[in-house]
Amino acid sequence: MTEKDYNNCVDVNADGVFRFIVKNIRHTEDARDIVQTAFEKLWINRNSVDPLKAKSYLFTVAYHQMIDHIRQGKKVSTTDSYDEVNHSSTQGNHELKQVLLQAINELNPTQKSLVLLKDYEGYSYQEIGEIMHLSESQVKVYLHRARLLLKTKLSHFEKVRA
Amino acid sequence: MKVNESTYENYFLLYIDNELTVAEKAAVDAFVLTNPTYAAIFNELQQTKLTVTDEIYEDKALLYRFDEMDAILDSSFKQSLYRKEAVVVRPNFKKQYYAIAVSVAALFVLFFGYQNFEYKKGVVIKQLDGTVARTENEHTYLSKEEGSILIKETPSIKKITQLGTAIRENASSSSNVNNRIAPETDLTEKARMDVVYSEVIAHENYTSAPITISMSDATAMDAAINSQQDLVNEQAIEYNEIDTDDNDRVIFIASFEVDADKFRGITRKVGSLFKRNKN
Numbered sequence: 309m310t311e312k313d314y315n316n317c318v319d320v321n322a323d324g325v326f327r328f329i330v331k332n333i334r335h336t337e338d339a340r341d342i343v344q345t346a347f348e349k350l351w352i353n354r355n356s357v358d359p360l361k362a363k364s365y366l367f368t369v370a371y372h373q374m375i376d377h378i379r380q381g382k383k384v385s386t387t388d389s390y391d392e393v394n395h396s397s398t399q400g401n402h403e404l405k406q407v408l409l410q411a412i413n414e415l416n417p418t419q420k421s422l423v424l425l426k427d428y429e430g431y432s433y434q435e436i437g438e439i440m441h442l443s444e445s446q447v448k449v450y451l452h453r454a455r456l457l458l459k460t461k462l463s464h465f466e467k468v469r470a
Numbered sequence: 471m472k473v474n475e476s477t478y479e480n481y482f483l484l485y486i487d488n489e490l491t492v493a494e495k496a497a498v499d500a501f502v503l504t505n506p507t508y509a510a511i512f513n514e515l516q517q518t519k520l521t522v523t524d525e526i527y528e529d530k531a532l533l534y535r536f537d538e539m540d541a542i543l544d545s546s547f548k549q550s551l552y553r554k555e556a557v558v559v560r561p562n563f564k565k566q567y568y569a570i571a572v573s574v575a576a577l578f579v580l581f582f583g584y585q586n587f588e589y590k591k592g593v594v595i596k597q598l599d600g601t602v603a604r605t606e607n608e609h610t611y612l613s614k615e616e617g618s619i620l621i622k623e624t625p626s627i628k629k630i631t632q633l634g635t636a637i638r639e640n641a642s643s644s645s646n647v648n649n650r651i652a653p654e655t656d657l658t659e660k661a662r663m664d665v666v667y668s669e670v671i672a673h674e675n676y677t678s679a680p681i682t683i684s685m686s687d688a689t690a691m692d693a694a695i696n697s698q699q700d701l702v703n704e705q706a707i708e709y710n711e712i713d714t715d716d717n718d719r720v721i722f723i724a725s726f727e728v729d730a731d732k733f734r735g736i737t738r739k740v741g742s743l744f745k746r747n748k749n
Binding site: 311314315318319322325326327330331340343345351354361391404405408409423424426427428429430433448451452455456458462463467 | 479480483486487488489514517518519522523525526527530532533534535602610660737
């Protein structure tokens with residue numbers, strides 16, 4: 309990976325990595341730190357990283373940094389510093405979206421990461437398995453369970469609203 | 471595998487996760503259209519899919535890097551980095567002084583030492599213990615009498631020894647020689663030693679006990695008188711052991727009298743100078 313490849317990787321993937329982390333830990337500053345650490349490691353190991361797999365490398369590093377962060381009990385907020393639930397007064401789909409985000413925050417960290425990686429980044433089961441060190445079938449099973457759980461919560465919300 | 475009432479949920483989830491082929495997706499779409507009951511379930515599952523938000527990482531500028539290994543400074547900037555240290559030449563008077571002193575001392579030692587060495591050649595040494603020995607130079611002899619006196623065997627003394635030998639040979643035959651140097655023996659070697667000794671005594675007490683030689687050979691007499699005068703002029707050199715405990719001690723370098731303490735100080739400085747230069 310050349311300097312140009314690296315800087316291009318910053319342009320393309322920095323937002324995605326940040327989004328993935330901040331949605332998980334819900335703390336902006338910590339998410340920034342994790343993103344910076346991930347890119348620092350990419351820069352240090354740039355000679356051994358294939359540019360085509362740089363995105364996967366970044367998400368893998370960021371994910372495990374985040375797991376370490378969670379295990380250390382650092383600032384994982386449920387009500388949060390990340391401002392996204394405060395729009396509950398809005399109507400329609402936006403309200404449903406907020407409910408969905410709330411439901412996602414109630415998933416366990418693995419399910420949450422699976423959903424985020426799948427929906428935000430569009431990774432395949434195989435790629436998610438590589439990032440999270442899971443088998444493809446595990447990814448599929450855990451992700452489907454998470455979807456069904458979210459569906460249940462959304463159905464409950466729809467019934468309450470109706 | 472077909473989409474039906476028992477497999478629909480798995481197909482719906484795979485559809486949402488975008489893990490189906492185009493044909494499989496078409497099959498799911500057809501199943502949903504033909505089964506409105508399952509269409510509601512399909513829509514609820516689709517609502518669980520997150521839509522991409524627009525979170526922006528604001529510190530991208532901090533992440534950009536420039537490869538230090540590829541960084542090349544332009545030559546003009548490099549030129550501005552070069553520095554030359556100003557060289558200040560400081561004359562080392564101390565070293566120069568030492569060098570001059572050492573050189574002068576070496577010249578003195580070489581010059582006067584050589585002269586002294588030449589002067590010591592062929593001297594007669596008379597020791598207090600009375601031993602008689604011949605030095606390496608066959609023309610020098612060691613006296614057996616009192617006093618530590620070094621006498622150079624000059625040509626005049628050599629001539630006198632030859633003369634003494636002649637006198638003894640003459641005295642033994644004619645008994646007309648009356649002097650101090652022919653008291654008892656007729657050995658040639660002994661006679662030569664006695665002649666030398668008599669000259670030493672003459673040198674020490676030449677005013678009170680001059681050598682008197684009565685002989686018929688006037689030429690030999692003149693030679694004896696001349697040699698006596700020569701012997702008086704010869705400088706007797708006495709070597710004394712240096713008393714290192716004496717505060718007023720002096721040492722002699724060639725013909726110069728030098729205070730021992732000062733000389734020791736100079737030698738130490740010179741030695742340290744050479745040691746420093748060696749390091």
